[in-house]
Structure formats: C-alpha cells, structure tokens
Amino acid sequence: MSKKAPVFIITGEQGQCKTTFLYQMLGLLTGLHLDLRGVITPGHVRDGRRSGFTLVDLATGRHELLCSIDPSPGCEPHGRFFFRPEGLALGRRALSLPETVTTDLLVIDEVGRFELQGTVWAEDLDRLSELPHPPMIWTVRRRLLDTVIDRWSLRDPIVVNVGAAGVLSAAGEVMDAVWEWREMHPASPVSSAPFANFHTAAEMSLLTEGAGVSAGLPSVSRRRYVAGD
Numbered sequence: 001m002s003k004k005a006p007v008f009i010i011t012g013e014q015g016q017c018k019t020t021f022l023y024q025m026l027g028l029l030t031g032l033h034l035d036l037r038g039v040i041t042p043g044h045v046r047d048g049r050r051s052g053f054t055l056v057d058l059a060t061g062r063h064e065l066l067c068s069i070d071p072s073p074g075c076e077p078h079g080r081f082f083f084r085p086e087g088l089a090l091g092r093r094a095l096s097l098p099e100t101v102t103t104d105l106l107v108i109d110e111v112g113r114f115e116l117q118g119t120v121w122a123e124d125l126d127r128l129s130e131l132p133h134p135p136m137i138w139t140v141r142r143r144l145l146d147t148v149i150d151r152w153s154l155r156d157p158i159v160v161n162v163g164a165a166g167v168l169s170a171a172g173e174v175m176d177a178v179w180e181w182r183e184m185h186p187a188s189p190v191s192s193a194p195f196a197n198f199h200t201a202a203e204m205s206l207l208t209e210g211a212g213v214s215a216g217l218p219s220v221s222r223r224r225y226v227a228g229d
Contacts, residue, residue, distance in 0.1 A: 005135040005181045007154050008174055011142045012162035018139040019043070019109055021162045021170075025137075026058075028171040029105070034178065038107030038137075039094045041066055055087045057094040058107055064090045078114045088120070095124040101185065103134045104178050110139035111148050125152055135177040 010025075012018050019042060030036065041053040052068035066087035067078075075082035097103055106128070114120040128136070129152040140148050142161075149157055160170050 004131075004133050004155075006156065006158050006177050008135065008137045008158045008160055008170075008177075009145065009148075009154075010137060010139045010160045010162060010170075011145050013142055016162055018141075018162055021160075021165070021167065022107070022109055022137065022139055024167045025171045025174065026107070028168065029174060029178075032175065034104040035102060036105050036107070037094060037097065037103045038105075038109075039091050040107060040109045044068075052081065055091050055094075057090055059094060062090060066091065076119075078117075078119055083120065091121065092124060095121065095128070097128070097133070101132065101134060104181065105174065106134055106136045108136065108138045110141070112141060112144060116144065116147060116151060129153065134181050135174060137174065 010018050010022055012021075019040065022040065026036070026040070037059045040056045040058060042056070043050055044052045044054070046069075052070075053066045054063055055066035056063045064087040065084050067075075067081040067083040069080055069082070071077070071082045072084070074085050076085075076088070077083075095106070095108065097106065108121060108125070111121065111125065115122045115125060138148070145159070148154075158173065
C-alpha cells in the first residue's frame with residue numbers, strides 16, 4: 001500500500017457547476033458498485049446569492065447543514081459563513097478512511113480558501129495527502145487551482161475543466177484509476193453506494209439542469225508538479 005493513486009481535480013469558475021459536474025460523474029460511477037466515500041456539498045441560494053451548503057456523506061447517505069450565512073450558537077465563523085458543528089463532525093467522519101484502505105474512490109467537494117487558511121477540511125487533507133490513498137476527486141475553484149496543488153504537493157494531478165470537459169470520458173478516466181487501485185488491493189470489497197438514492201428524480205433534474213457540460217469533448221489534462229516548480 002505504498003503507492004498513492006491519482007487525484008482528479010474538477011475545476012471551473014465560481015458558479016460554473018463544479019458540483020453538478022461531479023454529481024453527473026458519480027451518477028455514472030455508482031452504477032459500477034464502487035466503495036465510495038467522502039462528501040458532496042450542494043449549495044443554497046437566497047436572493048440570488050449563495051446562502052449556505054448542505055453536506056452529504058457519500059458512504060451512508062446521511063446529510064446535515066454544513067454552513068449558513070445565519071449565525072447560531074456553537075457555530076464556527078469562517079468568512080461570511082457560520083459552520084455547524086453537526087455538519088463538520090459528519091464531514092470529518094466521512095473523510096476518515098479505515099485503517100485498511102478498502103475504499104475505491106474518495107470525494108472532497110470542495111477544497112477552497114478555508115482549507116488554504118488551515119480550517120474546515122485542512123487537517124483531513126494533510127493526513128490524506130501524506131498517506132497511501134485511493135483515487136480521489138476534489139473540486140477546486142480555478143483561481144485557487146495552482147495554490148491548492150502546491151499546498152498539498154500533489155504530483156501529476158489530473159485536471160478536469162468543466163468548461164470543456166466531457167462527463168463520460170472523465171468518468172472513464174476515474175474508473176481506470178479505480179481498476180488500477182483494485183489490482184494493487186485485491187481484497188478491496190465491492191459494495192453498492194447509496195449516493196444515487198439521496199436525491200429524488202425531480203431534485204436530480206434541478207441539479208443537473210443547465211450544467212453546460214458536454215459528453216463528447218476531451219475531458220482531462222495531466223499536469224505534473226514537482227518541488228520547486
């Protein structure tokens with residue numbers, strides 16, 4: 001278990017449907033019965049502006065309000081958001097891999113300025129980036145992409161640009177990495193992930209509507225970063 005699997009980074013501008021693109025990819029991959037772990041954080045909008053995020057544990061389907069612009073007792077303030085202890089606790093449990101790595105794919109939506117400031121999922125990312133890990137998918141805002149790659153010393157990340165990427169081909173790249181991981185860890189169990197059951201069909205339609213992604217365009221670019229670059 002000495003080898004680390006690739007980190008896929010879904011990137012785009014703010015509001016460019018990174019989470020929607022990720023949701024579409026996972027919708028394809030969960031049909032292949034992956035042992036899927038991690039978090040996805042659908043956002044909420046109020047009066048045309050982002051007002052908060054819900055956190056979903058992909059391994060269990062449990063969900064909690066992660067943060068909101070509305071303060072409440074016990075919350076951690078970061079920027080203009082107040083992070084709920086229940087949401088943070090659920091996320092940290094979701095990002096805690098078993099001692100024996102049996103996970104096929106780990107998702108972190110998203111890695112941003114709070115993590116770069118050392119809060120929210122920063123400690124989890126430090127731990128994961130230092131240890132052997134399964135294939136991972138991160139979502140990162142484009143203007144923070146290089147800073148995130150440098151901060152966690154990611155070698156040869158696979159960058160998926162939602163503005164020109166194909167969901168099918170990107171999902172295929174991820175699945176290739178999963179098969180390679182399974183070959184290194186043949187004892188890894190195959191299980192059905194509950195992710196596809198979290199949203200109703202109507203919610204899925206609303207989430208994916210207007211994503212502006214293509215299924216046929218080239219999907220990924222490989223960029224190698226080494227110390228000193």
